[in-house]
Amino acid sequence: MEVLGTHWLHRIIARIPPLTVYEGQDTRTGTPVMVLKGTEGRPLEGPALLPFLEALEDAWVLEWPLGAVPLSHYLGVADLERLAVWVRAMAQALKDLEAQGVAYAPRAELCLVKGRRVWLAGAGLKALEGDGRQALLELAKALAGGRFEEFPLREALERGDLEALLAPQEAASEALPQEPPPEEPKKRPLPVEEEAPPEPPKAEPPPPSPSRPKVIRIEEKDEPPFPVVEPKNPGRRRILWLLPLLLVLLGLFLFRPRPQGQGPYAVEFRTEPPSEKAEVYLLEAPPGSRLQPGTLLLTAPGRAEVDAPGVYRLRIRVPGRDPVDYLLEVPGPPLTIRVR
Template structure:
């Protein structure tokens, strides 16, 4: 193994002409790095979001730091979801825009030069003094298409990126398309609708009132159907003023206001008709209608029986009942959680890892796994000490990394005989 200062060189990853790209590790912090050698002069000092930052120069090499757990995009070929593809594309377009503003061009973008971790993505080797092979826009689209595989046609933004590679849209327009959550087909449909400019229908005002634009006049009735107007009713002659009655003494029991006292002559005539057995119907005035009003108040005072709960008592009883129900529900939830099995445990084969000294911490990286395992190689599997779950039995090749210690590789047989693996951090 080679050493350059505090960096340990593991293997050559790629070559760019006379420049060798090594995978390495900081022996002090355990941070993974990329070492480019031989190179002259100082490493670039720019800081661009979405690119691997240069840490400086060591002897004849430039050093770039890798984020923990980042892997090349080529390892995820065919396993990329549309959500990850959209997040990576937005970040990469932003990084290319910033590079263009600084007059930088990568020229060698491919799936080996893009490192990803979750929704994050980084471009490797920006600023290397090497010739340009292809335009960054075209190379970026080809790298994303290769990583997406069969999911590329179903990605909503694949048409935008294809037009970016063809030069139909520029880099800034593509970034704006992906920043707005609308596909290019929707934008084109909106543009076609704007060209047609249909007349907007009249809508009622927002206040809810109805505007009456015009009311058609009623057509005149035909001549034969028109009825002749009724002659005006003759005006009745004015009645002579009634003579004022002589003042009388007020009766002891005055008549009710709703019932007028019957006249003596009219009452005698009615009695004679009833005695003769002939009663004529009285004419009814249609303007006077008998109305029956329902009385909402009782005719007598209602007295509640003694001991009946008042409105205040009922309110307190309701609150007490709600409080009791809440307490019972809380007790039931606590008992259910106490009896329910722990759902955080993953299914598989559990292996207990211990670290000595007890306060030590280390990362467990999966390098190789059996064919039946679905775990992703090259990623950090867990932070130990603690339980680590493996999804299939067999032999796993793992690497243990700890800050301040050299990484160690180990072959682990799952399930192990002792069920406990002890990692000792020592000189």
């Protein structure tokens, strides 16, 4: 392991002659950093750029946000919805750099992501100068893989139109031509026929007179002239008073607040091809989770359970291949591990 100043250099992320990029760590604080050796240029600052920490001899030290991973981990497997968020963020950063007269071509190894956040590294270096719009198109193709034709921002990327990438979706939908309202069918007059006058009602014959007069009998009832009120059962009254209390207690039990971290949340892991096996380790858990880092969650394919929602940082190990770090958002769709 190399040491540069007060920083350990763990591994090489990318080589772009004369530039070499390392994943490092501060020996004093233990925080992760990105070290760029062979730098030539001036460091820039911006909301979408990795914060600049210090300049060493022929090297820059940049801050590495906790939990962030390089975009190269998502090559060919990126979710299209989240990829659209990343592309818009990088398009805004490229537009800001172009306004400063800086030509910067982003690389997958030098772009860090965490959830929906994106950070670019090395803006201002001569080794990373290039056509940013063409580089953004190639980067989106590599991340989407075979699904790039389905990517909603594909046409704007191919045109290199940063304004179209940054336009809100509502404005784009309003710009579409509206179809004219359908014409109402014309009403045709219906022929009117005169109705014949109604026939006069026939006179009904008078009812026959009764042969015998009706007899009306008046009898007295056997019931008393006043209502008899029976005393109510005291046991039934107690039950009626207890029913509202039971309903209140039942409602409090059903709607009681659950303690934070209660789950579980099931996460399904798949492998492609299904015959491959992959070990999934936990590196970092969200606030509220009781899972310990370094825990083996499962051997995929299969299903694991976590105890809190949020973003989990995982490390996936496949025999014979380098481990890959991945940020998993829970709850979410099943994760497919493609072994190439």
